[in-house]
Amino acid sequence: MQGKTNRLKVLGLLALAGAVGGSVLAGGMDMMMAPASTPLTATAALRDEAGQVVGTAKFTQAGMGVQVSVEARGLPAGNHGMHVHEYGRCTPGVDPATNTVVPFGGAGGHFDPGMSKNHDDPQAGNKYGHGGDLPMLTVGADGVGRASFTTDKLSLTGMTGILNRSLVIHANPDDYKSDPAGKSGTRIRCGVITRGGLSVRDYPLPDHLSFPEGVAYDARKGVLYTGSATNGTIYAVNASTGAVSKFSEGGALGRRIALGLKVDGQGRVWIAGGEQGTVAILDSSGMTLKVLQTPESPMPYINDLTPAPDGNVYVTDSRRPVIFRVDRHLNLTAWLDLGKTPIKYGPGVNLNGIVPTADGKYLLAMQTNTGDLWRIDLRTKAVKKVMGGLMHGDGLLLDGKALYVARNKDQVVSKVTLSADSSSGKVMLEEPLNGLRFPATLTMVGNDMVVTQPQLDRLQAGMPPEVPFRLTRFGKF
The missing domain is CATH 2.120.10.30 (TolB, C-terminal domain)
Known part of the structure; x- marks a missing residue:
């Protein structure tokens, strides 16, 4: 595994590429599953603390990984930490980073399928860092943040499956090293990742x-x-x-x-x-x-x-x-x-x-x-x-x-x-x-x-x- 410091050198480029293009990261009951030629998809309606929908994230199965596309509005310009969290609950709860009740704390900590118990960057394998550690969302002067990337740390199925978990955007940049959340600050956007076209x-x-x-x-x-x-x-x-x-x-x-x-x-x-x-x-x-x-x-x-x-x-x-x-x-x-x-x-x-x-x-x-x-x-x-x-x-x-x-x-x-x-x-x-x-x-x-x-x-x-x-x-x- 590369050290955190070396990997951080490429993250600014990854986040910037995510804002303008794409990047690849290493690392009712009458339901009928879509044919094998149709990939699994899911979405998350991103909400602010008042419950208003102010963005959308889309997820598409891509081989063993997942393509992610995020757009969020009304945010301060700059970089914002973004992670997949353990639970599909965008409700108040205890944030393990501060041990206090915070907005969207009900989403729990970062999704950690490798049970690494370590916050790391998006290049780290799940054995070494949270699977939910994603590139930052880069927000322009117009208050709109966009990111597009593919990661094999996550999936819509299997052991790294993110269905019925949450995507959370934070107020501050992610330093990709400090546990448990990279000092990324307050949770300001949250959306539950839900598969479309399925009734259970x-x-x-x-x-x-x-x-x-x-x-x-x-x-x-x-x-x-x-x-x-x-x-x-x-x-x-x-x-x-x-x-x-x-x-x-x-x-x-x-x-x-x-x-x-x-x-x-x-x-x-x-x-x-x-x-x-x-x-x-x-x-x-x-x-x-x-x-x-x-x-x-x-x-x-x-x-x-x-x-x-x-x-x-x-x-x-x-x-x-x-x-x-x-x-x-x-x-x-x-x-x-x-x-x-x-x-x-x-x-x-x-x-x-x-x-x-x-x-x-x-x-x-x-x-x-x-x-x-x-x-x-x-x-x-x-x-x-x-x-x-x-x-x-x-x-x-x-x-x-x-x-x-x-x-x-x-x-x-x-x-x-x-x-x-x-x-x-x-x-x-x-x-x-x-x-x-x-x-x-x-x-x-x-x-x-x-x-x-x-x-x-x-x-x-x-x-x-x-x-x-x-x-x-x-x-x-």
């Missing part, structure tokens, strides 16, 4: 400690269930009104963790217990029917489960190479020793999401750490690799021959088209919606889907989550 519905959750990993839908009740990965509480969300209530308090019969969730044909809620190594079953009122304990192990990780047409429930363990099965009488046994199959366990999260095929012949299982999708024959237990390339694949949802994969760290939902016998597949689309935060699992609600956004990456990094947590509902694509 969010279900906010009230508990800021919830980290909602699993989701399941009971069509008879019209209720979504989601569970906390940190305390085991199960919430019931009215799919029509969005009203949220506690269905089962965390800690019931030792349930401290809730990961994958499913509702069976009897309206029972099944819960994967993660490091507890358990499978918990609740009745339709939220009472615990049974807690099944897998064999003692120093590293259990029961991650997901699914009822199958054969009347059994199949359960993945992300650390132990085994698939468990729970029969109709709620007896749990080790069903398949994966050590004797082509599936090889390694460091990280192994088998995770699991679904049966509609014909009842196979299970499809996602291996998160390799990006491999597997097909398992329910009769013979034969295992076949369907495809690779689904890195960070987590929960699965099968709709006919369309398989939807929540890819947590990549912050997209991928659509895979499967062959007639589910022996092969091809990625057709990758959908970021209007900004996903570590999507984990999916469920179907009528012709729509709902995805969780548990932000487990922030939990693991010891960083505060973006609240409120939310489930997001969207149309099939």
Whole structure:
């Protein structure tokens, strides 16, 4: 990495070029994603402290990066610091630079996908500086500032995705070295970066400690269930009104963790217990029917489960190479020793999401750490690799021959088209919606889907989550 001082020599030229031309910086529910030939786009209406729209920023996906075009009016002449901030909120809040409540403080600190915790210039890679550190906006004597540039530090999708974050313009120039914001002063313009032509519905959750990993839908009740990965509480969300209530308090019969969730044909809620190594079953009122304990192990990780047409429930363990099965009488046994199959366990999260095929012949299982999708024959237990390339694949949802994969760290939902016998597949689309935060699992609600956004990456990094947590509902694509 070059030093900050050396990089600062080119920044004046970059900012000036941005004002007159272009520069490249290193570093409703019936939604249908645009064709691959049409790039993703987004805009931000820039507002002043009074809430008046006084400028616009436009963002267009360009390969792995994004083209940015900004015009803002009514500003003092000179250079102004400009950054992408963490949250999509142009509201008052605490500015970490001053630890006081300021206009647009609700946007949080600078977007930092590389978790560098360091303010730097637009040439710095995200490992060394905030991804949100942008060229300055240069304002002329007429009070209008314009900038146009391309940066690969940011994107409209994936780990560097800026959808549903904020673009903030400051009162002073940016020195590109002082933490946390380059001494760029007061926040004087702010706009939320919003994707155009897309309708989604969010279900906010009230508990800021919830980290909602699993989701399941009971069509008879019209209720979504989601569970906390940190305390085991199960919430019931009215799919029509969005009203949220506690269905089962965390800690019931030792349930401290809730990961994958499913509702069976009897309206029972099944819960994967993660490091507890358990499978918990609740009745339709939220009472615990049974807690099944897998064999003692120093590293259990029961991650997901699914009822199958054969009347059994199949359960993945992300650390132990085994698939468990729970029969109709709620007896749990080790069903398949994966050590004797082509599936090889390694460091990280192994088998995770699991679904049966509609014909009842196979299970499809996602291996998160390799990006491999597997097909398992329910009769013979034969295992076949369907495809690779689904890195960070987590929960699965099968709709006919369309398989939807929540890819947590990549912050997209991928659509895979499967062959007639589910022996092969091809990625057709990758959908970021209007900004996903570590999507984990999916469920179907009528012709729509709902995805969780548990932000487990922030939990693991010891960083505060973006609240409120939310489930997001969207149309099939």
